Amino acid sequence: MQKELLVTGSSGFFGSALINRALKRGWFVKGTARHSLGILSEQFGVDINYLDLSKDTISIPKANYIVHCATANEIKSLDLFKSIDSTIKGTKKLIEYCLENRFEHFIYISTVGIYGRELNGEINENSPFQANSNYALNHYYAEKICERYASRNFKVTIIRLSNVYGIPSVSTVDRNTLVPICFVVNLLRKGVVELNSSGLQQRDFINQIEASDIVLNSLNNQKSNFDIINASSGKSYSIIEIAKIACQEYSKFSGKVGKITSMPDKNNYENNYSFSSKAYKSKDKNLEYLSINETISELFKIYNALI
Structure with a gap:
């Protein structure tokens, strides 16, 4: 059964x-x-x-x-x-x-x-x-x-x-605050990624x-x-690295140059960490997941039709 x-x-x-x-x-x-x-x-x-x-x-x-x-x-x-x-x-x-x-x-x-x-x-x-x-x-x-x-x-x-x-799986998903979706939306609307920090933080x-x-x-x-x-994936990026990838994909998609603005943190804080996980991961070595770059590229196509 x-x-x-x-x-x-x-x-x-x-x-x-x-x-x-x-x-x-x-x-x-x-x-x-x-x-x-x-x-x-x-x-x-x-x-x-x-x-x-x-x-x-x-x-x-x-x-x-x-x-x-x-x-x-x-x-x-x-x-x-x-x-x-x-x-x-x-x-x-x-x-x-x-x-x-x-x-x-x-x-x-x-x-x-x-x-x-x-x-x-x-x-x-x-x-x-x-x-x-x-x-x-x-x-x-x-x-x-x-x-x-x-x-x-x-x-x-x-x-x-x-x-x-x-990439959002259904039309009801409304999470424009998530990275990197928020970067894609801001670039399409204003041509700029606005960070509320230095962007040096690793995630x-x-x-x-x-x-x-x-x-x-x-x-x-x-x-x-x-x-x-x-x-966890074991793959860390700083927030500003994701913003730069978004600008690169924005340029490919629109032919325009995207900008990044940031705000200073106290001491320009930059963390360094790694996850140790006992997660049951797939044993299929041929299984590949969309990278950040590939995902952002697809997000521009999706959100350009919505904005």
Whole structure:
């Protein structure tokens, strides 16, 4: 009997990418969202069901596995109290529902942001938590809630995503604040990338499909009742490097020269770190994911038609 996967946050950037990847890998998939159910069902070709975790009672389709992506992003987390309702209280409500209805495995999509804003040295799954944003704080406490419910018959996995990049999978994705999408949009609108810092800060960037593969592989490979996995690529770029790549691709696309403006940090801070991860990565050596350059090139084609 084929096992079923349910993904919350189907209308979002990563949730939608995960559904598409799971379908391509042969999974039987269902999804949930708060809006655009008909549009999403049509674009995915699967059932998308209504779920609002702020409601007193919830109901979702039965499945063997669930990946929970429907939490407050870094922008929505600026409102601490609303984000607590969706990320912390909502996750508790959902995991209790899944336990009561005999789901086998619960995956919570978290963030490497819980290690701090500017990372240094080697970061692994046991590195200490540094709460310097509402976003990190929400995910940390949601992780702790998830850990409490892991048992012999109910596996729980925390996937801490690094900076995910890629091409929006469905029309409902509205994340123009993400790097490098925000750079592409600003170049098309104004011919300039405006940085709110020096841009020297290093970030690990992972393709959305590679991150999705790590999530799906963990469903097949996890042996323990509870696990934490950093989903990182090991490829670091400074923000200003990404901005320069965006300008290069903008020049190829439009024949125009893009500009970069930046603001000084205290001491022009530049961090240096690496991730140590126990992620279950694909063993297919022929599998290649779109690079940052290739992704930005495609983003110019997509967003030029929208702006």
